[in-house]
Amino acid sequence: MSRHGIILHDYLLVKGGAEDVTLQLARQLPNTDLCVDFYDHNVFSAADFGRTACIELGKPSKIAGWQVLKGLYHFARKTQFIKDYDFVLYSGGNAPIAIQNHPQGKNYLYCHNIPRFAYDLESYWLERASLWQKPLLKVLAWHTRHHYEPAIRKMDQIIANSKTVQARIKQYLNLDSVVIHPPCNIDRFAWQGAGDYYLSYARLEPYKRIVNIVQAFLAMPDKKLVVASGGHELDALKKLAENASNISFTGWLEEKKLASLVGNAIATIYIPVEEDFGISPVESMAAGKPVIGVAEGGLLETVLHEKTGYLIAGSDNMVISEHALIEAVEWMSPKRAQAMRGACEAQSKKFSAENFFSQIREVFGIDEAL
Secondary structure (H helix, E strand, O other): OOOOEEEEEOOEOOOOHHHHHHHHHHHHOOOEEEEEOOEOOOOOOHHHHOOOOEEEOOOOOOOHHHHHHHHHHHHHHOOHHHHHOOEEEEEOOOHHHHHHHOOOOEEEEEEOOOOHHHOOOHHHHHHHOOOOHHHHHHHHHHHHHHHHHHHHOOOOEEEEOOHHHHHHHHHHHOOOOEEOOOOEOHHHOOOOOOOOEEEEOOOOOHHHOHHHHHHHHHOOOOOEEEEOOOOOOHHHHHHHOOOOOOEEEOOOOOHHHHHHHHHHOOEEEEOOOOOOOOOHHHHHHHOOOOEEEEOOOOHHHHOOEOOOEEEEOOOOOOOOOHHHHHHHHHHOOHHHHHHOHHHHHHHHHHHEHHHHHHHHHHHHOOOOOO
16 A cells, blocks of 8 residues: 655755755655645746645745744644655755654655755855844854754654765764765756857856856856856856856756757866755766866766866865866867767766666655656
């Protein structure tokens, strides 16, 4: 007899990696519902949910700190109904607090990351906060830890999405976990041609280091860069590159257009700060395109140096050496990138949805094919 389960995820605001994994789990786990604090109805449609019932607890807030506090409150106070489910799978930093409402049955956590603003990145955000924001940020971090840690310790099983996240869970919470890499829909991406540009499509936020990529291409006017994403730094980056004819910005693109850009690029560039996993490098390799990355975090688990990409030395701060990045781009010539196609495609298959769900099925004790 199939068990009745529910997935609790913080919210669905953008179509990022964690959101994609959550929706894949909701669609593929049999007899399973989905609950979020809220989702953006302009970004996510009925097609994204398939036949999965999605329960919303509240509405979005434009104030980031308030959104966290509101989410914690909603998952604590508005999820008494989960007691009727056989198992609950939690995802995010706010959702796990709902475990207090599910004392019977199994509780699993798929951890994309710990709430880093309350742990390893707390000092980073405090340094960038204004004088009046600092005490509020300290309270928010304390409040999050105060609720997050007791909830995590009640889980029957913690699943980390990478060895990097597994290490953080051990370091900051002293808890054990198993690693199951997230699923990549590799069938969505394929080699389409040999274009004349390098591609970045990471979110335009400081911790993704896009400014370092733009600065490097400003020093290489003979090489083209396409930035296919959006985020808080979009206007500042456009201004930085306003006189550079070799750098273009497309904003967020729908899936087919993005897949076409990836499939025709020379290579992709992805250099975030200690990324937890990073699905876009796997997507790039699925398209036969090598990745110019950084030897930090999840990229050490996905990209093979000089075989499926080139990994620049990591950094203890936000800045990657412009010289090192220029050297990597120069090394990744179109000819060398094309020679890596077969190795890239083979490496991407290790992170297929089939592998992911096979491992999830084993952990959950689900016999039905997913």
